[in-house]
Amino acid sequence: MSRVLTKNHAHFQKALTRLPLGVASNFRFWGEDRTIYVKYGRGGRVFDLDDNGYVDYRLGYGPAILGYADPRVDEAAREGMQVGGVFALSTEREYRVAERIAKMVPAAELVRFSNSGTEAVMAALRLARAYTGKDDYVILEGSYHGLFDAAMWYTPMDKWSQVGDPEVYPYSQGIPLSTRSFAHFVQANDANQLEDVLRRHAGKVACLxxxxxxxNCLGIAADPAYMRAARSLCDRYGVLLVIDEVKTGFRVARGGAQELYGVKADLCTFAKAMGNGYPISVLAGREDIMRKLGHGVAHGGTYTAHSVSLAAAERTLQILDETDALERIAQYGTALRQGMSAILRARGIAHSFVGHPSMSGLYFAQDPPRNYRDWKGSDYAFYDAAARVLHDEGVLCEPDSREPWFVCAAHDESCLKQTLAAFEIAVEKTLTAQSGRRQAGA
Ligand SMILES: Cc1ncc(COP(=O)(O)O)c(C=O)c1O
Structure with a gap:
């Protein structure tokens, strides 16, 4: 497939005159010659302004778990529209959705709705701080919890090899450096380091x-033993365990990562898959903590529990809970991994997959990464080059190798066949380009 992007390019130039970078989110700008605009999405595919069709593994960073424009969810959304939108008052459906969530996720004893993952995680952090009376928090290096100041810190890759803790920088201008000292960073899967941090800052940390x-980091997975250790360390040091399930929730299992790991959070957050793309999120957790909302802790928002999103969420959760959608998604993800592996193995390319079949990270090294810094060991330049060819061949993955490939229930045999054919072409072309560069350099 040779992609024509004439209309996309023309629209990009027009959009630039009114929109910074020509887009509505920095992450949607893929360069002057590769930024595309979606005309519509159906099932597991999206179509751009030039009518190029793509099998989509971004799924809007995860939400479209049943596929785009799922008729069952859209019908429910239309019913929600009849309710009337927002009232700055509650509706009966909130209770029904909260009941469903509590059934699927035992930790979700009480539930509050918001509109986005960021909002839910911000609320979780505030509530954890209020409940414990402490301000500090611990997060994993490489994790992403949304675009709010407290979660936007990173250590540059070129500093990783230095001795001691590398300096931490804000992701963005505009983040006050004075807030930096509240955050403590640990590497995934290192329980000793976690304990060390909790011990050194004992009495100051509200939550992990x-x-x-x-x-947002290949789907690097905690070991079950690490999650168990994290749970018991939190208990030992009087720290709340806040599990951010914005991406894993209602995707990796009906009860999310908590079901997969058999670990119960004190507070947890959900978004993405719960509304199949309609904007809705949830902060949920232990009753004694959640009851502080309205008793000293502020929470609200004009658009929370909007009747359209809430109706979409009710239907989406019912489908995920009562049908085999998640099992089919995992089966497709496994078949996709197997197919890609066979193509890479046939060419002697070392690789591994991380995460869960429903959200897989492809890592170009034999042993799967255990923390963010391992990512440096992946041939991500190969990935970046292959991703560009995949786009040209009608398969949409994130250009950045750290974003996993998301699978939806609408991905079918024809999607799989098309993906593997495109993947084989992408691998071949990338290998050829690499060897061309080597020869030119020799
Ligand atoms: C784990 C996690 N938390 C929070 C967020 C923020 O969600 P949103 O983009 O809906 O604000 C994301 C977004 O990708 C996420 O992956």
């Missing part, structure tokens, strides 16, 4: 904020 499967 963690994604057991790092949904």
């Amino acid at each position: 904020l963690i994604e057991p499967i790092m949904g």
